[in-house]
Amino acid sequence: MLSKRIIPCLDVANGRVVKGVQFVDIIDAGDPVEAAMRYDAEGADELTFLDIRASHENRDTLYHMVSEVAEHVFMPLTVGGGVRELGDIENLLHAGADKVSINTTALRKPEFVRQAAERFGSSTIVVAIDARRNQADDPAAGWQCYTHGGRQATGVDAVAWAQKMSDDGAGEILLTSMDADGTQAGYDIALTRTVAERISANVVASGGVGTLEHLAAGLLEGKADAVLAASIFHFGTYSIGQAKDYLAARGIAVRRSAAHRD
Amino acid sequence: MSCIALVDYGMGNLHSARKALEHAGGRVELVSTPEALLQAERIVLPGVGAFRDCMAALKADGMDEALLTRLQQGVPFLGICLGMQVLLDVSQEFGQFQGLGHIPGSVKPLPEDLPSLGYKIPHMGWNDLAFAKDREVHPVLEPLVGEQVYFVHSYYCAPENPAHMLAACSYGSFPFAAAIGLDHVVAVQFHPEKSQRAGLAMLERFVHWMPD
Numbered sequence: 001m002l003s004k005r006i007i008p009c010l011d012v013a014n015g016r017v018v019k020g021v022q023f024v025d026i027i028d029a030g031d032p033v034e035a036a037m038r039y040d041a042e043g044a045d046e047l048t049f050l051d052i053r054a055s056h057e058n059r060d061t062l063y064h065m066v067s068e069v070a071e072h073v074f075m076p077l078t079v080g081g082g083v084r085e086l087g088d089i090e091n092l093l094h095a096g097a098d099k100v101s102i103n104t105t106a107l108r109k110p111e112f113v114r115q116a117a118e119r120f121g122s123s124t125i126v127v128a129i130d131a132r133r134n135q136a137d138d139p140a141a142g143w144q145c146y147t148h149g150g151r152q153a154t155g156v157d158a159v160a161w162a163q164k165m166s167d168d169g170a171g172e173i174l175l176t177s178m179d180a181d182g183t184q185a186g187y188d189i190a191l192t193r194t195v196a197e198r199i200s201a202n203v204v205a206s207g208g209v210g211t212l213e214h215l216a217a218g219l220l221e222g223k224a225d226a227v228l229a230a231s232i233f234h235f236g237t238y239s240i241g242q243a244k245d246y247l248a249a250r251g252i253a254v255r256r257s258a259a260h261r262d
Numbered sequence: 263m264s265c266i267a268l269v270d271y272g273m274g275n276l277h278s279a280r281k282a283l284e285h286a287g288g289r290v291e292l293v294s295t296p297e298a299l300l301q302a303e304r305i306v307l308p309g310v311g312a313f314r315d316c317m318a319a320l321k322a323d324g325m326d327e328a329l330l331t332r333l334q335q336g337v338p339f340l341g342i343c344l345g346m347q348v349l350l351d352v353s354q355e356f357g358q359f360q361g362l363g364h365i366p367g368s369v370k371p372l373p374e375d376l377p378s379l380g381y382k383i384p385h386m387g388w389n390d391l392a393f394a395k396d397r398e399v400h401p402v403l404e405p406l407v408g409e410q411v412y413f414v415h416s417y418y419c420a421p422e423n424p425a426h427m428l429a430a431c432s433y434g435s436f437p438f439a440a441a442i443g444l445d446h447v448v449a450v451q452f453h454p455e456k457s458q459r460a461g462l463a464m465l466e467r468f469v470h471w472m473p474d
């Protein structure tokens with residue numbers, strides 16, 4: 001049976017892992033290769049690196065970092081942040097990324113994702129959607145896509161956008177609730193489920209995880225194919241192994257490599 | 263130990279396959295000409311992009327003929343993902359396209375109704391392998407028994423001869439070939455280079471594999 005994927009997310013800037021709370025108080029939190037190797041040893045199913053500075057001047061630093069990580073861990077790597085041209089995708093894939101996450105550029109250039117999927121294949125193209133509720137307490141009012149770390153509204157309906165990106169060939173949607181992000185109060189389950197039930201592409205739930213129960217809710221109630229979390233793994237609140245133990249006990253199919261079994 | 267010729271047909275990332283093979287103890291050489299391929303003692307054909315583009319790139323350089331020659335001469339061969347699919351006769355991806363035709367069969371899209379049943383396309387993630395109970399597990403695949411491996415694909419191989427099927431995988435209730443083989447050829451739909459320890463252990467077996 002296909003396992004639900006548990007994906008630790010690492011924010012990076014200038015080739016270093018950083019950790020901020022809601023885009024402020026960014027602190028240097030270490031070497032990306034060391035972090036990747038730790039998650040590899042814990043049995044993570046995949047790793048996501050998001051370059052939060054994503055300045056064009058620092059692209060070479062990012063490529064170098066990806067290539068270093070890809071030399072040391074042998075699992076799927078998704079890299080995002082600052083992808084503006086097809087050439088950026090090509091460079092990231094050459095550096096060793098398996099999937100490239102596209103965010104603002106997908107909204108800015110309507111044909112970009114279709115072109116990227118045709119050239120590099122659906123399986124390599126992830127579209128990141130930062131969504132915020134139109135009314136905080138009413139999911140029925142829908143969600144809107146935001147850019148610039150959740151500060152700038154676009155007027156684009158997030159569910160319709162996810163559908164379009166899936167139809168255009170994105171293999172996966174990295175769906176972050178900007179309402180939930182940083183709160184540790186759990187995913188926006190209504191958002192996750194609405195998108196997951198609508199589209200053919202894979203959905204990765206993101207934003208708001210504070211407990212292992214939140215991971216289970218994203219998979220069971222949110223119907224996500226994978227769950228992404230940063231803080232709870234990064235600050236050592238839980239290990240990947242503890243997360244998988246918990247999810248398995250809740251009846252969720254997770255991967256247990258022989259190396260991680262008792 | 264012979265050097266591994268990793269076939270470079272100019273379609274992108276060979277980094278992962280190369281690093282994983284080296285990690286598994288192989289000596290790797292990127293090979294992009296028919297002449298070099300005809301000298302190769304052990305070949306890995308990785309998978310990148312679409313079937314038609316891959317075949318077009320192989321044909322443009324005459325690599326397809328060189329590959330077929332080495333396949334017929336019995337060189338140990340590993341195909342990964344698209345590198346598995348091009349061994350078959352024909353693919354339905356973006357039309358009808360001829361493959362190398364070394365193993366009889368065709369490449370088909372995963373059933374369209376899978377998403378409506380809750381199974382997304384591409385089939386992406388870690389899934390189980392099933393091995394036939396009445397046959398010995400292929401020596402290259404032995405380290406994978408009881409392990410999950412990483413898949414990412416929207417098309418699958420349908421070999422004509424069930425004897426060519428080395429391992430199966432089920433997506434939802436849909437079974438397909440996870441690994442096929444014929445004599446000195448092993449080909450897998452999943453990505454051993456992305457399947458952590460289990461994948462590396464399989465690659466290590468391939469690096470040292472001496473088919474009869």
